Amino acid sequence: MSRTLDPFVIMAYRQFRRFLRTKARVVTSILNPIIWIAFFGLGWANAFNFPMAKAIFGGVDYLTFLTPGVTAMAVFTASFIGGVTVIWDKQFGFLKEVLVAPASRTGIILGRIFGDAVIAVLQGLAIMALSFAIAHNLNPYGILPALAYAFILALGFTSAGVALALKMTSMEGFQMVISLLMMPLIFLSGAFYPIKFMPGWMKWVAYINPLTYAVDGMRHYLSGVSTFNPLTDLAVLCIITAAFMALASRLFKKATID
Amino acid sequence: MTEYAVVAEGLVKKFGSVTAVAGVSFKVRYGEIFGFLGPNGAGKTTTIHMLATLLKPTAGDAWVAGHHIVKESDAVRRSIGVVFQDPSLDSELTAYENMYIHGKIYGMGGEELRYRIEEMLRFVELYEHRNRLVKYFSGGMRRRLEIARALLHKPKVLFLDEPTLGLDPQTRAHIWEYIKRLRDEGGVTIFLTTHYMDEAEELCDRLAIIDHGKIIAEDTPNQLKRLVGSDIIYLKVRAVNGAPNSCDALSAPPVMECKPLREGMVALKVSDATQAIPVILERAASMGLRVAEVSYRKPTLNDVFLYLTGREIREEEGSEADFLKHVIRMRRFRRR
Numbered sequence A: 001m002s003r004t005l006d007p008f009v010i011m012a013y014r015q016f017r018r019f020l021r022t023k024a025r026v027v028t029s030i031l032n033p034i035i036w037i038a039f040f041g042l043g044w045a046n047a048f049n050f051p052m053a054k055a056i057f058g059g060v061d062y063l064t065f066l067t068p069g070v071t072a073m074a075v076f077t078a079s080f081i082g083g084v085t086v087i088w089d090k091q092f093g094f095l096k097e098v099l100v101a102p103a104s105r106t107g108i109i110l111g112r113i114f115g116d117a118v119i120a121v122l123q124g125l126a127i128m129a130l131s132f133a134i135a136h137n138l139n140p141y142g143i144l145p146a147l148a149y150a151f152i153l154a155l156g157f158t159s160a161g162v163a164l165a166l167k168m169t170s171m172e173g174f175q176m177v178i179s180l181l182m183m184p185l186i187f188l189s190g191a192f193y194p195i196k197f198m199p200g201w202m203k204w205v206a207y208i209n210p211l212t213y214a215v216d217g218m219r220h221y222l223s224g225v226s227t228f229n230p231l232t233d234l235a236v237l238c239i240i241t242a243a244f245m246a247l248a249s250r251l252f253k254k255a256t257i258d
Numbered sequence B: 001m002t003e004y005a006v007v008a009e010g011l012v013k014k015f016g017s018v019t020a021v022a023g024v025s026f027k028v029r030y031g032e033i034f035g036f037l038g039p040n041g042a043g044k045t046t047t048i049h050m051l052a053t054l055l056k057p058t059a060g061d062a063w064v065a066g067h068h069i070v071k072e073s074d075a076v077r078r079s080i081g082v083v084f085q086d087p088s089l090d091s092e093l094t095a096y097e098n099m100y101i102h103g104k105i106y107g108m109g110g111e112e113l114r115y116r117i118e119e120m121l122r123f124v125e126l127y128e129h130r131n132r133l134v135k136y137f138s139g140g141m142r143r144r145l146e147i148a149r150a151l152l153h154k155p156k157v158l159f160l161d162e163p164t165l166g167l168d169p170q171t172r173a174h175i176w177e178y179i180k181r182l183r184d185e186g187g188v189t190i191f192l193t194t195h196y197m198d199e200a201e202e203l204c205d206r207l208a209i210i211d212h213g214k215i216i217a218e219d220t221p222n223q224l225k226r227l228v229g230s231d232i233i234y235l236k237v238r239a240v241n242g243a244p245n246s247c248d249a250l251s252a253p254p255v256m257e258c259k260p261l262r263e264g265m266v267a268l269k270v271s272d273a274t275q276a277i278p279v280i281l282e283r284a285a286s287m288g289l290r291v292a293e294v295s296y297r298k299p300t301l302n303d304v305f306l307y308l309t310g311r312e313i314r315e316e317e318g319s320e321a322d323f324l325k326h327v328i329r330m331r332r333f334r335r336r
């Protein structure tokens, strides 16, 4: 047991330690959502400040609608980009140190994913705190379930980022793929506007976008509005996360140096 | 099989059309320091990566500490410590954290781990720096930390891939001391690679000379040097019209063997150069050969490599200059 558990715990610990030391990562990944909430959210909140507007957003004001979406976005961005640490480990050689160890590869990679996912959720928590400060109709009882959804989302996209990084050799390549995927996934997740007003083809993309279900589930608990049943959201998230985790573990098990 | 720490039989590694290792076989005894000496690109790192289970051989078999490197890779990993040629520390962590994480990954823990970390950090004289971030360490300190880390879990076999590559002479001497102490204290078998002659000579009980993925000689450093004689004289001879080929002319006692090198240079194997040189010069003159340069030295591993391949192992530092003795006029051989 400890052959899997020890590497799991120590790799999670290591991701934490490193994260606390690389302050640039904290700042950039928290700053971005703050900018969205401040400049996008507050601006549109005033534009939508008329009685009929609430109907568009399922009966809540725009900030209440938006902030759970931005929180999900923050968690998603932080976790997906987190895969970059695997590229660093390749370039700075630490990956070899891990690959030559007799420890369970599954334990190592899942520990690392767990650590990075917790880090991503903590960043989401910071955005959530800010959301409660500026949007006054959020439900505090929704925080815990929303964090649970955020954590499943983070596990999934940390795994996706790790899997991608294991396949990539260069930092530039990784960043290119990430930034190509990131924006469309965010815009087509219903974080900024309701899915039901999207054109038909966009709706379909939104339906197959995993982030949609995290946004929807978190919004259900925090704002009280949603497109799908929260249990549907949960089921979809769990399936996708399990698939990405399985993929990352598989790739890491087969990883050699080349 | 059990009396050997490493057994390799016909190991081959191809990367696409490039053959990095072209079938090497050797055996390393428990407790000895065995070296791979060869120029850049000879296949040393690739061999270590195969033995350390990080690369699958294209062909051949090998056993490390009695375990097959492909079929029992987990058992091999438990038995070895590796210092890679390229850095492999986490530079955002402290020295202690690097050691601690390594120990945990290798299933150590508690008081035993703390004690062992302290012991190993003291061994490489980094204990005072244990709480500093590795990114502020010098190249030599990083290397020492890597050695300490590779020894943390008490491996049976320690692999060192070019342990002093790019380090300054003092630091190199320092690291050699650690390696020798490890051998003297016993308990660990060391397989190291290097392209430094002096390092191979200083450290290795036995060594294999590797070139283009093949082992071209394998023995103790002294036995290898005996290949080229107890002294070796280099002559640069200008051909004069009608004079015989210089080796034909000079191959008679005290010359034990004559080997033509490039550009009119010949290497003569003799037992005592100081007595042989006047005889040889006289004979050359009487045969109508004009000698432009003479030098001699005790053979080094460089001479062995030159003897076996006709080339020199290129070295960044001119460390073998110390071994050169000047007779008439010293000139470094032209490098390729």
Ligand SMILES: Nc1ncnc2c1ncn2[C@@H]1O[C@H](COP(=O)(O)OP(=O)(O)O)[C@@H](O)[C@H]1O
Binding pocket: A258, B015, B018, B019, B020, B021, B038, B039, B040, B041, B042, B043, B044, B045, B046, B047
């Ligand atoms: N991953 C790789 N892909 C292609 N060629 C490689 C790879 N690794 C090593 N080589 C080639 O194999 C040969 C041996 O390399 P290496 O084992 O690193 O030699 P050494 O460590 O003795 O300098 C070189 O020609 C090198 O270019």
Ligand SMILES: [Mg+2]
Binding pocket: B041, B044, B045, B046, B085, B161, B162
């Ligand atoms: Mg090498």
